[in-house]
Amino acid sequence: MMQKTMRGIIGLLIMMLALAVQPALAREAKILKIGAVDSLTGWMAAGEQPTNDGAKLAAAWINDYGGIKVKGVNYKIELISEDSKSTPQGMAAAVTKLVEKEGVKFIIGGVNPVQNTAASSITEPAGVLRLSNYTCATPEESGPKFPLTFFMNSNVQGARAMLTYLKKNYPNVKTIALSHPGDGGGENRRKHLEPIAKELGLTIVFSGEWPGETVDFTPFVRKALQTKPDAFVFTDAWAYHVGSQLKALRALGFKGPAVSTDSEIVAEVLEVSGPKITEGYAAASWDMNSPEMKPVFKKDFLAYAKKAGKNNAWMAWGWNTLWVLTQAIEKAQSLDPALVAEYLRKDAKDLQTLFGTAIVSGQKTLGIKAAICAPQAIFVAKDGKPVFVEWVKAETP
Amino acid sequence: MAIEIIGHVVNVLMLSSIYILVALGFALVFSIMRIMNFAHGAIYMIGGFVCYSFWVPMGLGPWLSLLATMVVIGGFGLFLERVCFRPFRKDFEKATIMAIALVIILKTGADLTVGPHSKSMPPIIAGGLSLGDLTLSFDRITVALIASALLIAMMLFIKKTRVGQAMLAIAQDPDGASLMGINTDRISALVCALGCALAGLAGGLVGSVLVLHVCIADTMLVKIIAVIIIAGIGSIGGIWAGGLAMGILDTLGPYFLPNVVSDPLSLALVVMILVIRPRGLFGQEA
Numbered sequence: 001m002m003q004k005t006m007r008g009i010i011g012l013l014i015m016m017l018a019l020a021v022q023p024a025l026a027r028e029a030k031i032l033k034i035g036a037v038d039s040l041t042g043w044m045a046a047g048e049q050p051t052n053d054g055a056k057l058a059a060a061w062i063n064d065y066g067g068i069k070v071k072g073v074n075y076k077i078e079l080i081s082e083d084s085k086s087t088p089q090g091m092a093a094a095v096t097k098l099v100e101k102e103g104v105k106f107i108i109g110g111v112n113p114v115q116n117t118a119a120s121s122i123t124e125p126a127g128v129l130r131l132s133n134y135t136c137a138t139p140e141e142s143g144p145k146f147p148l149t150f151f152m153n154s155n156v157q158g159a160r161a162m163l164t165y166l167k168k169n170y171p172n173v174k175t176i177a178l179s180h181p182g183d184g185g186g187e188n189r190r191k192h193l194e195p196i197a198k199e200l201g202l203t204i205v206f207s208g209e210w211p212g213e214t215v216d217f218t219p220f221v222r223k224a225l226q227t228k229p230d231a232f233v234f235t236d237a238w239a240y241h242v243g244s245q246l247k248a249l250r251a252l253g254f255k256g257p258a259v260s261t262d263s264e265i266v267a268e269v270l271e272v273s274g275p276k277i278t279e280g281y282a283a284a285s286w287d288m289n290s291p292e293m294k295p296v297f298k299k300d301f302l303a304y305a306k307k308a309g310k311n312n313a314w315m316a317w318g319w320n321t322l323w324v325l326t327q328a329i330e331k332a333q334s335l336d337p338a339l340v341a342e343y344l345r346k347d348a349k350d351l352q353t354l355f356g357t358a359i360v361s362g363q364k365t366l367g368i369k370a371a372i373c374a375p376q377a378i379f380v381a382k383d384g385k386p387v388f389v390e391w392v393k394a395e396t397p
Numbered sequence: 398m399a400i401e402i403i404g405h406v407v408n409v410l411m412l413s414s415i416y417i418l419v420a421l422g423f424a425l426v427f428s429i430m431r432i433m434n435f436a437h438g439a440i441y442m443i444g445g446f447v448c449y450s451f452w453v454p455m456g457l458g459p460w461l462s463l464l465a466t467m468v469v470i471g472g473f474g475l476f477l478e479r480v481c482f483r484p485f486r487k488d489f490e491k492a493t494i495m496a497i498a499l500v501i502i503l504k505t506g507a508d509l510t511v512g513p514h515s516k517s518m519p520p521i522i523a524g525g526l527s528l529g530d531l532t533l534s535f536d537r538i539t540v541a542l543i544a545s546a547l548l549i550a551m552m553l554f555i556k557k558t559r560v561g562q563a564m565l566a567i568a569q570d571p572d573g574a575s576l577m578g579i580n581t582d583r584i585s586a587l588v589c590a591l592g593c594a595l596a597g598l599a600g601g602l603v604g605s606v607l608v609l610h611v612c613i614a615d616t617m618l619v620k621i622i623a624v625i626i627i628a629g630i631g632s633i634g635g636i637w638a639g640g641l642a643m644g645i646l647d648t649l650g651p652y653f654l655p656n657v658v659s660d661p662l663s664l665a666l667v668v669m670i671l672v673i674r675p676r677g678l679f680g681q682e683a
Contacts, residue, residue, distance in 0.1 A: 043612040046514060182660060211651055211660035213616055216607055218408050218537075219652040240515040244608045247517065251606075252404075253525060253532030272515045272608055276523075 029067050029074035032335070034059075034325065035098035036079050036318070037109035037119060038133075042086025046238050047314045048111060051133055052081055054318030055108060057304040062323070068330040077326060080104065088118035095122045105337050106329070108321045109133060113185055116141035120149050129337035131325045133317050135371065136185045136236060137192060137396065142366045148341050150370045152321045154362065154396040155236045156192045157373045158284035159261040161392035163193070165282060165378055166231055167200045170257050177206035177229035179220075179245060181236050184209070189235040192365060193261065205229050210241070217241075221248040232258040239265060242281075243272025250277045259283060265313040266379040266386035275384030284376035284392055286355060288313050292377060292388040297354040320353045324372055327351055345369050355391075362396040371396035400528045405648060411537045411606065413644025414544030418599040419617055420624040420636050421551060422592025428568035428631050429588045432482050432492040436499035437596055438618030443503055444470045444597025445609040449516045452601075459521045463543075463601045470597025471590040478589035483582065500614070507611045517608045518601075540602045547598065548637075551591075555633065564588060568631070623667045629680020638678055642666065 038052035039045050059079040062068065067076040080102050082094035091110065098104045099122060107123060110116045110132035117140050123130045124146055135142045135151035142151060166173055178193065180186035186209040197204055205227040210220045224232070232249060234242050242264055249258065257280055264283035286293060288302070288311060301319055305311060328351070329335065332343035344360055345368075351358045353374035362371030373396055378389035423437045447469055451462035481499060485492035520536035521543075555561035563584050566574040575581050603609065620643055627642050628635030643663055650659035670677060 041508065043610070045508075046610070049512070213619070213660060214651070215613075215616055215620070215647060216408065216412050219405075219648050219650070222404065223652045238515075240608055240610050243515060243517065247606070247608065251525065251532065251534035251537065253527060253530075268515075272517055274517065274519055276519075 029076040031078045032068070032075040032106075032329075033078045033080055033102055033104045034322065035095070035102065035104040035107040035109070036081045036322070037084045037091060037094045037098065037107060038081070038318070039086040039090070039111075039115075040081070040083040042090070044086040044111065044115075044238075046240060047317075048084075048086075048109075048133075050310070050312035050314035051109075051111075051318035051321075053308070053310055053312065054315030054320075055079055055322040056081070056318070057301070057308060057310075057315060058319040058322040061300055061304050061319075062326055068326050070330060070333055070335055077322070079322070084109065084115060084119075088114045091115045091118040092122060095119045099123065099126045099128055104128065105335065106325060106340075107131075108318070108325055112136060113138045113141045113183060116149070116151075120146050124148055127337055129325075129341050131321050131372075133321050135366070136183070136188070137362075137365050137371075138185050138188050139367075142362070142368070142370055144368045146370070147368070148337055150341070150344055150360075150372060151362075151396075152317065152324060152372050152374075153263055153394075154365070154371045154373065155189060155262045156365055156396045157371065157394040158263065158376055158392075159193050159235075160196050161284050161376065161378065161394065162233075162259045162261045162282070163196055163200050163202060165284075165389070165392075166233075166257060166259055167202065169282075170231060173202065173230040173257065175203045175205040175227075175229045176231045176233050177224040177227060178204055178208070179224065179232065179234050179237070180207070180209045181241065182209040182211045182214075185236070193233075193235065210245075214244075217244045217248040218252065221245055221254075222252060225249075225252060225254055229256070231256050234258070234260040234262070234264070236262045237264070239268035239272050242269050243278070246273045246277050246281060257282070263317075263376065266381050267313065270381050270384060270386065275381070278381040279383075280381060282378060282380040282389070284378045284394065286313060286316055286377055287379050287386045287388070290377070290379070290386070290388050292391075294354060294356055296352070301354050316354050320355075320358075320374060324351050324353060324358060344372070348372075359395065364397040366396065400531045403528065404531050404533060405652070407533055407537055407541060408648045409641070409644045410541040410545065411644075412647055413641045414541055414548060415599050415603060416620050416624055416643050417548055417636055417640030418544050418595045418602075420621045420628075420640055421548065421633065422595040423621050424625060424628070424631075424633055424636050425564070425588045426482075426592045427625075428633060429564055429571075430478070430482060430486055430492075430585050431489060431571075432486065433489075433496060434482075434499075434592070435493070435496040435618060436477075436503055437592070437621060438616075439500050439503035439507070439614040440470060440473070440593050441596040441600045441603075441617050442609070442611060442614035443473075443507060443600070444593075445600030445604045445613065446507065446511050446516065447597065448601030449518055449604050449609060452518045452604075453516070459518070459605065462518075463598060466597045466601045467594040470600075471594035473597075474590035474593025475586055477593065478586045482589065483585065486585070500618075504611060504614060507614075511611060515608050515610045516604065518605045521602075521605050534606075536606050540606050544599070544602060547595070551595070560584070560587065568633075620663075623663055626667050626677055627670055629677025632677065632679035635677060635679025
C-alpha cells in the first residue's frame with residue numbers, strides 16, 4: 001500500500017515536471033546566426049576591433065531583451081566574428097568562411113572600398129545581405145550593382161554639417177585644403193564635397209591623397225600649405241592619420257582651423273596629438289563621456305560596455321550596425337535577405353540607433369538608397385577635452 | 398625658395414637619421430652574427446611604446462625616458478642574443494625562422510598590451526623657428542641632431558675603439574677573429590644590445606615628432622630592407638647613403654609627385670638596384 005502511494009506520488013511529480021518543462025521548451029528561442037567581419041588585426045584594427053566588440057555588446061543586449069521576433073518565432077542572435085585582417089584577401093577569406101561554413105544569411109562589417117568590394121564579391125552572388133560599417137561612396141563598393149549591400153555610415157554624411165560648422169565658426173575661412181587617404185578615392189571625395197563647399201562660399205584650393213605607407217606626413221602637409229588654405233579638412237582617416245597630420249601642420253606653423261568630415265572621435269585625436277596641437281579641431285561623431293549623448297547610449301550602451309570592461313568609442317559603430325540590421329529583419333518580418341533589403345530600401349522608418357533615428361539615403365551619391373545615416377554630434381577639442389557643440393543631421397545625398 | 402629648401406633639408410635629415418639609426422642596428426647584427434633580424438622593426442616599435450610609458454604615464458620627461466628606453470631595449474637585445482640567436486648563429490635558416498617568430502611574438506605582445514591605439518609624446522623641445530612663411534620646429538631639428546650625433550658616435554666607436562675593431566674583424570672573418578682571441582660571443586651580445594638600443598631610441602624619437610602605432614613595425618622593416626639593399630649587405634658605411642636616399646625619397650616624393658607615383662618610388666629604386674647592381678651601392682662582391 002505504502003509502495004503504491006509512493007509510486008503514485010513519484011508519477012505525479014514526473015507529470016508535474018513534464019508539464020512545467022513543456023512550455024519552457026516551447027518558448028526557447030531559435031538561433032539566428034549573423035556574421036561580423038572586422039579587422040581584428042592589422043592597421044585597421046584601431047577602429048574595427050572595438051567595432052566588433054560593440055557588435056558583441058549589442059548582441060548581448062538584444063538577447064537580454066528577448067532577441068527578435070519574426071513571424072511569431074523568437075530568435076536569439078548568435079554573432080560569429082571573423083578577422084578580415086585589414087586586407088582584401090583577409091576579408092574575402094573571412095566572408096567565404098561565414099557564408100560557406102557557417103551558412104549565415106546576414107553579415108555586418110567592412111569599412112573601406114577594397115574591403116567592401118572584396119566582401120560584396122562573395123555576399124552578393126551568395127544572396128547574403130551585408131550591412132557595412134562605412135562606405136567611401138565609391139562606385140567600386142556601392143551602387144545599383146550591389147542590391148544586397150548597405151552601409152551604416154558614409155564619408156559624405158558629415159560633410160555638409162562640418163563645412164557649415166567651419167563657415168559659421170570661422171567666417172574668415174574662404175579656402176580649404178582636402179586631405180584624403182591614399183586609396184585612390186580622393187577625386188571621388190572631392191567631387192562629393194565641392195558642391196557643398198561652393199554653396200557655402202568655400203573654395204577648394206588643394207585636394208590630395210597621402211601615400212598609404214606614409215611615415216612622416218610633413219611633405220604632404222607642406223605641399224597642401226603651399227596653396228595657402230585657410231582651413232584643413234580631413235575627409236577620411238583614423239585618429240592616427242589625423243593626429244599625425246595635425247602634428248605636422250602645427251610644426252609647420254599652420255594656425256588655421258582643422259575639421260574632419262568623416263566620423264572621427266575627437267577624444268582619440270586628442271590622445272594621439274596632444275591637447276595643444278589638437279586645440280580647435282572638430283568632427284561630427286560622438287563621445288563616450290558626454291552628458292549630451294542620447295539616453296540609450298548613456299543607459300544601455302555604457303552599462304554593457306562597463307560590464308564588458310571596455311571603453312572605446314568605436315564600439316558604438318558595431319552596436320549601431322547590428323542593432324539596425326536586427327530591427328530591419330524584425331520590421332521586414334523575414335529572414336530572407338532579399339526581403340529585408342527591399343524593406344530597407346522602400347519602407348524603412350524609425351530605425352533606432354545610439355544617436356537617434358536613422359534615415360536611409362544615398363540615391364544621388366551612390367545611385368541607390370543604401371546609406372543608413374544616424375544623427376551625429378559635433379565635438380571640438382578645447383583645453384584638452386572634447387566639448388559638445390550640437391547635434392546635426394547626417395545624410396548621404 | 399632658399400627657405401623652402403632649408404625646410405626640406407631638416408625633414409630629410411630627421412627622417413634619414415631615424416632610418417639610419419634603425420638600419421645600422423640591423424646591419425651590425427647581420428654583419429657580425431650573420432642573422433637577418435626581421436624583428437628589428439618590431440623592436441623599434443616596442444622601443445617607441447616603452448619610451449612613451451616612461452615619458453607620459455610615468456612622467457620621466459624626454460631625456461631620461463630616451464635614456465631609460467635605450468637601457469631597457471638594449472637589455473632586451475642581450476636577452477635576444479643569448480636566448481634566441483646564439484644557439485642558431487651558425488644556422489642561417491633556423492636563425493631566420495627564429496627572427497620571423499620573434500616578429501610575430503613581439504607584434505602579438507604589442508597587440509595584447511598596447512592594442513590598436515596610437516600614442517605620441519609631446520615635443521622634446523616645443524616651438525619653432527619662423528622663417529617667413531616657413532616654420533622649422535625645434536623638435537625636428539632636435540631629433541635630427543640627437544640621431545646624427547649618435548650615429549657619428551657609433552661610427553667613431555666602431556672605427557676608433559678596440560671593441561669596434563673587434564666588431565669589424567668578426568664581420569670580415571669570424572673564424573679568423575676567434576683565432577686571434579676575440580671573444581665573439583661577447584662582441585655579438587654587445588652588438589645585439591647596441592642595435593636594439595639604437596632601434597629603441599629611434600622609436601622614442603619618432604613618438605615625439607610623429608605618432609606611434611603597432612603597424613609602424615612593418616613600415617620600418619620595409620624601410621630597413623630598402624636601406625640595406627641600397628647600401629649593400631654587409632656595408633655599414635653604405636647604410637648612411639641608403640638611409641639618406643630613402644629619407645630624400647620619402648620627403649621629396651610626396652611633395653613633388655602625385656601619391657600614385659611617390660608611394661612606390663622607394664621600392665622602385667630598390668628593384669632598380671637589385672637589377673643593375675645586386676650587391677648594392679657599397680656592397681662587396683660575394
